[in-house]
Amino acid sequence: MTDRVRAYPAAQRGFPLLPSRLRRGSKATKTTDNSAAALLLTFTVIAILWANSPWAHTYSALLDTPVGVMIGTHHFEMTVKHIVNDGLMTFFFFIVGLEVTREFTVGELTDRSRAAVPVVAAAAGLVLPAVVFLAFNPSGENAHAWGVVISTDTAFLVGALAIIKPMFPARVRLFLLTLAVVDDVGALIAIAVFYSDSIQVGPLVVSVVLIVALALVRYLPAAHGPAYAGLGVSLWVALYMAGIHPTLAGVAVALLIPVFTPERRPVEKAVEQIRAFRQSPNSQYARAASRSLRESISINERLQTAVGPTVSFVILPLFALVNAGVLLDAQSLSTALRSPLTWGIVAGLVLGKFFGITGATWLIRRTGLGQLAPGLTLRRIAGGAALSGIGFTISLFIVDIAIDDPGRQDQARIGVLAASVIAFALGWAIFRLTDRLSPPEPVGMKLLRPIDPERDHFRGRVDAPLTLVEYGDFECPFCSRVTGAIDEVRAHFGDDLLYVWRHFPLERAHPRAFDAARASEAAALQGRFWEMAHELFEHQDDLEWADIYRYAVSAGCDIEQFDQDVRVHAKKVLHRVTDDAEDAEEMDLNATPTLFVNGKRHRGPWDAASLIRALEQARG
Structure with a gap:
C-alpha cells in the first residue's frame, strides 16, 4: 500500500491548486464592477449632454482632430475617434479574448453539461435579434447593420443587476x-467576417506569420511579455493594412496566451525564494523571488489583473465619450421614430434577446440536453434575458463600422440607447414582479437548494420524514465533533432521519479544507465518499496532498483512478464543491458547521441532545 502511494509523490506531480470560485463573487469584485458600470454611464451622459449643448461644435471638433506620427518621409495619421475605436479598443477585445480563453480552459465552459444552457442560450441570443432586425430592415443599406443588435454590454449588465438587487443574484x-x-x-x-474591408493578400500573409510566431512565444525560455507585446503591435499594423479591423489583433494575441491553474511546485518554489530573501535580503534574491511569484500564476491571469482595470476605468469610458454623443433635438428624435433602422435595433435588442435567451433555456432544459446550476430558475433567466438587451459597447462599435452616413448613425445610436433603457426597465419589472409573487425566505433561514439524492451525499432513507443537512469542511474541528x-x-x-453533507470550505481559517473537499469528491466517484470523509476527519492536522493520497488508499480507492480524477478530470470534482460553497454564500453562511433541520436553519448548540430536541420539535 505504501509503495502505491509513493508512486504519486506530491512534489513530482505538480498538483494543481484550483482556487475557490467564491472569490469571483466577493464584495470587492462586485464593487469594482459596479464602479466601472457607473463610470461608463457617467461618461455616456456627459457625451449626450455635450453633443446637445451650445458647445456641441467642440465635441465634433475633438473627435475629428487628427493625431499623427512622422518618421522621415513616412507619416501615419488617425483622428481622435479612430484612435479610441481602432487603437485603444484593441485592449478591450484583448481582455475579452483573455476571458474567453480562461473560461474555455479552466472556467465554466469546461464542463459541457453546465455550459450547454448558457452556450445555447447565447447562440439564440445572437441569432434571433439579428432575425428580428432584418424583419424591419430586409434589404438596402440598413440591412448591413444587423450586427448592432447581437451583443450585450457586460459592464452595464452587471451594473444593472447590482442596481435592481434581486433576491439571490449570484447564480x-x-x-x-x-x-x-x-x-x-x-x-x-461577426466583426472579423462581416465588418472588415476588402482584404489585401500581402499584409494578410504577414498577419498569418505573426500569429504563428505568437503561438510559439510560450516556448521561449524568458521574455514572454515583451515578445507578446512586440508581435501584438506588429499584428495590429498588419491587420490594419490587410483591411481587417485591427482590434481583432487583441483577440488573436489573447487566444494564443496560455492559461493554467496554479500548481503546488512553482508556488512552493516561490515560497522558498521568499524565505531565502527574508534571511538574506539582496537584489539577486529579490529578482528570483519576484520571477518565481510571476511564474506561479499564468500570464493570462496576470494580464487580466494588470490591464483589466485600465480597460474598465479608462478605455471604456473614453469609448462612451466619443461614441455616445448623439444629437437628441426634436428633428433627430422625430426622424428616429419613423426610422425602421431605429425600431429594428430596439426590437432586436429588447425582444430578440429576451425571447431568444429565455426560449432557448426553456427548450434545452425541457429536452434534457442541459441543466441549470442548482438554485437557478427560469424566472431568474427571464429577468437576466431582459437585461441582456442592454447593448452598448460593441453595439456602438459596430454602428461606427457598419454605417457610413452620419444621420443614419445617429438613428442607430438612438436605437441602442433607447433599447438599453427599455431593457433595463423590463428586467427590473420582471425581477420585482417575480420576487413579489413568490417572495423568498430571509437569507440563510431556509435551505436554498432542496435535497437531491442524485447529487447529494446522504445517509439514511431518501423518503425519511426528518432531514438534517450540514454545511461544513474537513479541517473544521467543530465539524469533526458534529x-x-x-x-x-x-x-x-434510525430510518426516520436522512442526513446530508455539503461542502463549505472556509479557506481563510482552514487553508487545506478546499483540497480535502475535492479529494472527497474524487473518492465519491468510486463510491468511497464516507470512507474518505472519515479518514480526512481523523487526520485534520495533516491534509497535505501526500497525506491525502495515503488516506485515499486507506479508504479503499483505486489510487491511479483517484489521481486521474483529482488531476486530469479535476472539473468533475471542482464543480461539486463550488456548487455547495456557492449555495452557502447565497444563504450568507459564515461559519461551520451550519445545519438545517427539515429545511430550516438550526439555531443553537449542535451537540447530540440539542439536535435530537430540534428534530423532535420538527416532527411534532
Whole structure:
C-alpha cells in the first residue's frame, strides 16, 4: 500500500491548486464592477449632454482632430475617434479574448453539461435579434447593420443587476457572465467576417506569420511579455493594412496566451525564494523571488489583473465619450421614430434577446440536453434575458463600422440607447414582479437548494420524514465533533432521519479544507465518499496532498483512478464543491458547521441532545 502511494509523490506531480470560485463573487469584485458600470454611464451622459449643448461644435471638433506620427518621409495619421475605436479598443477585445480563453480552459465552459444552457442560450441570443432586425430592415443599406443588435454590454449588465438587487443574484449573475463570454465570441466572429474591408493578400500573409510566431512565444525560455507585446503591435499594423479591423489583433494575441491553474511546485518554489530573501535580503534574491511569484500564476491571469482595470476605468469610458454623443433635438428624435433602422435595433435588442435567451433555456432544459446550476430558475433567466438587451459597447462599435452616413448613425445610436433603457426597465419589472409573487425566505433561514439524492451525499432513507443537512469542511474541528454527534442522532432516529453533507470550505481559517473537499469528491466517484470523509476527519492536522493520497488508499480507492480524477478530470470534482460553497454564500453562511433541520436553519448548540430536541420539535 505504501509503495502505491509513493508512486504519486506530491512534489513530482505538480498538483494543481484550483482556487475557490467564491472569490469571483466577493464584495470587492462586485464593487469594482459596479464602479466601472457607473463610470461608463457617467461618461455616456456627459457625451449626450455635450453633443446637445451650445458647445456641441467642440465635441465634433475633438473627435475629428487628427493625431499623427512622422518618421522621415513616412507619416501615419488617425483622428481622435479612430484612435479610441481602432487603437485603444484593441485592449478591450484583448481582455475579452483573455476571458474567453480562461473560461474555455479552466472556467465554466469546461464542463459541457453546465455550459450547454448558457452556450445555447447565447447562440439564440445572437441569432434571433439579428432575425428580428432584418424583419424591419430586409434589404438596402440598413440591412448591413444587423450586427448592432447581437451583443450585450457586460459592464452595464452587471451594473444593472447590482442596481435592481434581486433576491439571490449570484447564480443569475454567474449565468449571465458565462453567457456574455459566448456572446462576445459571436460578436468578434461577426466583426472579423462581416465588418472588415476588402482584404489585401500581402499584409494578410504577414498577419498569418505573426500569429504563428505568437503561438510559439510560450516556448521561449524568458521574455514572454515583451515578445507578446512586440508581435501584438506588429499584428495590429498588419491587420490594419490587410483591411481587417485591427482590434481583432487583441483577440488573436489573447487566444494564443496560455492559461493554467496554479500548481503546488512553482508556488512552493516561490515560497522558498521568499524565505531565502527574508534571511538574506539582496537584489539577486529579490529578482528570483519576484520571477518565481510571476511564474506561479499564468500570464493570462496576470494580464487580466494588470490591464483589466485600465480597460474598465479608462478605455471604456473614453469609448462612451466619443461614441455616445448623439444629437437628441426634436428633428433627430422625430426622424428616429419613423426610422425602421431605429425600431429594428430596439426590437432586436429588447425582444430578440429576451425571447431568444429565455426560449432557448426553456427548450434545452425541457429536452434534457442541459441543466441549470442548482438554485437557478427560469424566472431568474427571464429577468437576466431582459437585461441582456442592454447593448452598448460593441453595439456602438459596430454602428461606427457598419454605417457610413452620419444621420443614419445617429438613428442607430438612438436605437441602442433607447433599447438599453427599455431593457433595463423590463428586467427590473420582471425581477420585482417575480420576487413579489413568490417572495423568498430571509437569507440563510431556509435551505436554498432542496435535497437531491442524485447529487447529494446522504445517509439514511431518501423518503425519511426528518432531514438534517450540514454545511461544513474537513479541517473544521467543530465539524469533526458534529460528525460524531450525528452518529448518536442517527442511532436515535434510525430510518426516520436522512442526513446530508455539503461542502463549505472556509479557506481563510482552514487553508487545506478546499483540497480535502475535492479529494472527497474524487473518492465519491468510486463510491468511497464516507470512507474518505472519515479518514480526512481523523487526520485534520495533516491534509497535505501526500497525506491525502495515503488516506485515499486507506479508504479503499483505486489510487491511479483517484489521481486521474483529482488531476486530469479535476472539473468533475471542482464543480461539486463550488456548487455547495456557492449555495452557502447565497444563504450568507459564515461559519461551520451550519445545519438545517427539515429545511430550516438550526439555531443553537449542535451537540447530540440539542439536535435530537430540534428534530423532535420538527416532527411534532
